[in-house]
Amino acid sequence: MADRYLSFAGTAPGRFLTRRTGLPQPAALRRWSAEHPRFEGELLHLTAGKSSLDGPDGLAAVLGRTGLTVRAESERPVAAVLDATGVTDVGTLAEVHAALHPVVRSVAGSGRVIVLGAPIDAADHHQAAVQQALEGFVRSLGKEIGRGRTVTLLRLTDATAAESTLRFLLSPKSAYVSGQVIGIGGGAEVTTPEDWALPLAGRTALVTGAARGIGEAVAATLARDGARVVCLDVPGAAPELAAVAGRLGGSALALDITSPDAGARILAALPSEGLDVLVHNAGITRDRRLVNMAAERWSSVLDVNLASVLRSTDALLSAGGLRSGGRIVATASIAGLAGNAGQTNYAASKAGVAGLVRALAPRAAAEHGVTVNAVAPGFIETKMTAAVPLFIREAGRRMNSLGQGGLPVDVAETTAWLAHPASGAVNGQVVRVCGQSLLGA
Numbered sequence: 001m002a003d004r005y006l007s008f009a010g011t012a013p014g015r016f017l018t019r020r021t022g023l024p025q026p027a028a029l030r031r032w033s034a035e036h037p038r039f040e041g042e043l044l045h046l047t048a049g050k051s052s053l054d055g056p057d058g059l060a061a062v063l064g065r066t067g068l069t070v071r072a073e074s075e076r077p078v079a080a081v082l083d084a085t086g087v088t089d090v091g092t093l094a095e096v097h098a099a100l101h102p103v104v105r106s107v108a109g110s111g112r113v114i115v116l117g118a119p120i121d122a123a124d125h126h127q128a129a130v131q132q133a134l135e136g137f138v139r140s141l142g143k144e145i146g147r148g149r150t151v152t153l154l155r156l157t158d159a160t161a162a163e164s165t166l167r168f169l170l171s172p173k174s175a176y177v178s179g180q181v182i183g184i185g186g187g188a189e190v191t192t193p194e195d196w197a198l199p200l201a202g203r204t205a206l207v208t209g210a211a212r213g214i215g216e217a218v219a220a221t222l223a224r225d226g227a228r229v230v231c232l233d234v235p236g237a238a239p240e241l242a243a244v245a246g247r248l249g250g251s252a253l254a255l256d257i258t259s260p261d262a263g264a265r266i267l268a269a270l271p272s273e274g275l276d277v278l279v280h281n282a283g284i285t286r287d288r289r290l291v292n293m294a295a296e297r298w299s300s301v302l303d304v305n306l307a308s309v310l311r312s313t314d315a316l317l318s319a320g321g322l323r324s325g326g327r328i329v330a331t332a333s334i335a336g337l338a339g340n341a342g343q344t345n346y347a348a349s350k351a352g353v354a355g356l357v358r359a360l361a362p363r364a365a366a367e368h369g370v371t372v373n374a375v376a377p378g379f380i381e382t383k384m385t386a387a388v389p390l391f392i393r394e395a396g397r398r399m400n401s402l403g404q405g406g407l408p409v410d411v412a413e414t415t416a417w418l419a420h421p422a423s424g425a426v427n428g429q430v431v432r433v434c435g436q437s438l439l440g441a
Contacts, residue, residue, distance in 0.1 A: 001386040003397060006404050026403030027148035029175040030110040032413065037197075038171055039111075041078035043068035044103060048095035049086030052118060052157065059083055059116070059159040066170050077103070079112040079170050084134060085156070087117070093130045096137065104141070110148040113141065114169055117155045119185070131155075135181050142179035142436045143401045150178035150402075150436075156425075161190050164199075164422035173417070176410035178401055179436030187427030188365040189325055199420050201226035204275050206266065208257055209282030211237035213382045214331070216244050217408035218279055221416045223248040227277060230269060232257065257282050257308040263315025274323045277419045278316060280309045280330040280353075285384075287342045298345045305349035310356060317368055324369030327419045330357060331411075332376040332430055338439040350376070354430045361428030371427040373418045378434025381405045402435035 006026050008014040018025045030036075045063055053059040063070050063081060071077070080103055087093050100113070107113060117134045121127045134153055142151035152169055156162045162184045168174050193199040205222045209215035210231035219229045229250035233241045238254040245252035253269045255262060283305045286297035309330055316322050335343050336350025353374055361372040379385060379396035385405065388396065397405040414433050417423060 001381070003381070003404060005394070005397070009403075024398045024403035025146065026398075027109055027146070029148050029402065029404070030172045031175045031407070031409065032172045036172070038067050039078045041068060041108065042071045042074040042076070043170065044074045044077040044080040045070050045072060046080060046082045046099040046103075047086070048082060048084045048099050049088060049092035051083045052085040053083055053116070053159045057160055062159045062163050062166060065163070066167055068170065074103075074106075076106055076108060077111065078108045079114070080104075080107055081114045081116065081166075081170075083116045085116055085118040087130050087134070088124070088127045089130060090126075093133055096134070100141075104145060107145075107149055110172075110175070112170055112174070113145065113149065113151045114166070115151070115153045117153055119155050119157065119183070138181070139179045139436070143438075145401075148175075148402060150174065152178065153181045154184060155181065156184035158185065158425070161185065161425035163192075164190075164417065164420045165426060167196070168413075168417040168420075173413040175413075176402065176406040176433050176435050177414060177431065180431055182426070182429055182431060184425045186362065186365070186425070187371050188369045188424040190424040191325060191421035193421055195226075198226035199422065200277070200416075203277060203421075204228045204230065204271055204273075205277035205279065205419065206230040206232060206253075206270070206275055207279040207281055208232045210244055211241040213384070214377065214380065214408045214411050215279075215281040217412040218281055218415050219244060219248055219250065221409065221412035222277065222279075222419065223250060225416055227419075228271075232266070233282070257312065258303045262308065263312045263319075266312060267316065267319055267321050270321060274321050274326075275316065276323055276326050278313070278322060278326070278328045279415060279419070280313070280328070282308070283331060283349075285343070285346050287346070289342050290344045293345065301345040302349050302352075305346065306352040306356075309353060313356075313360070317364065317370070322368060322370050325421060325424070326368070326370040327423070328364070328370060328372045329415050329418045330372070330374040332357075332374040334376055334378045334432055334434050334437050334439060337376060337430075337432070338437070357430055358428050365427055371418075371424060373426060373428065374430045375411055375414050375418070376430050376432040376434070377406065377411050378432065378437040379405045380411060380433075381407055399439065400435035400437045404435065406433060406435055
């Protein structure tokens with residue numbers, strides 16, 4: 001369903017009215033397209049404190065490979081990257097303000113501000129305090145910067161390991177990711193693709209719930225990036241599933257993911273060399289307040305959204321169905337992070353997915369060379385949200401820093417970044433794709 005308020009806010013009368021009344025002022029976001037796959041323009045490279053990312057293949061070299069023109073000064077940058085890895089005390093924290101205060105207003109609409117921080121050192125409470133301060137700074141700046149611009153904090157020690165992440169965040173693909181803190185390090189092997197435009201060439205990806213909505217968008221995006229996609233959904237969606245798989249040049253696998261033999265049937269459907277990317281997208285809702293929720297509504301949601309994820313992941317890992325260098329991307333939700341009235345079952349299942357990711361990620365990387373991450377969508381424009389009552393739908397759209405709902409492709413692009421062979425250092429992360437929702441952290 002079209003967002004008429006967004007369209008109106010972009011007109012001259014709409015801009016006048018929203019400014020005068022204090023209503024949200026969402027800006028149309030620039031997303032990836034084949035005609036305009038990347039930003040063009042200047043990238044402002046700033047530093048606060050003494051950088052820990054210097055070196056022959058350090059941050060400057062990585063930024064130079066993004067396709068943007070790197071400058072120390074720019075009147076109209078499309079992005080600003082502030083290296084704050086050397087911020088260790090309150091004095092150097094002031095340099096964050098000094099660096100960004102003069103330039104934030106000049107960043108182009110739909111532009112990017114990325115702050116690079118260091119891992120928090122528990123043995124140094126001064127460093128820990130000011131590095132933690134960067135989180136409050138970034139989340140607050142994200143809520144005030146406006147005009148479709150996003151702000152993100154990366155914690156890293158190695159710029160090369162963060163190249164896929166920097167390329168993602170400095171591109172139109174990250175349009176609906178803002179206010180996030182992403183850790184880089186402690187994952188699996190980082191593999192630089194031969195062709196950054198086709199990073200998944202020669203790889204096989206399985207996407208559950210692929211017949212429609214977000215799952216269909218994920219399958220299409222992975223196929224765009226070169227993957228051979230196995231599309232999985234329930235037998236009742238077999239015609240739609242076959243159409244999606246046919247359009248993408250992939251294969252269709254119609255089965256109930258909650259069946260006891262689902263893991264074995266998935267393994268049997270995979271090519272002999274195994275799987276490179278596993279995307280757990282299948283999910284259902286059965287909303288009721290707890291006092292009105294029958295046991296079947298609870299158990300069905302937990303079985304599809306969580307138990308099937310646990311069972312199939314265990315089956316594939318134990319049987320060697322995921323190759324070394326593989327990627328597991330699960331779907332959580334901001335409902336699981338912040339809670340939502342009428343969704344105790346759904347929120348429990350999605351919080352469980354986040355727990356699975358954080359616990360399994362280090363072990364999967366160490367034992368199998370596989371990373372485990374999750375995307376946590378906020379309000380995404382789908383057929384399901386189009387059926388939500390008008391006022392609730394409008395509240396969902398506006399209650400984020402970008403003032404609008406996301407699109408299925410926003411979740412898909414984030415999934416593709418986590419599935420990237422060069423994203424091996426991204427592990428155990430739950431990344432919200434919510435336009436920096438005003439609910440939750």
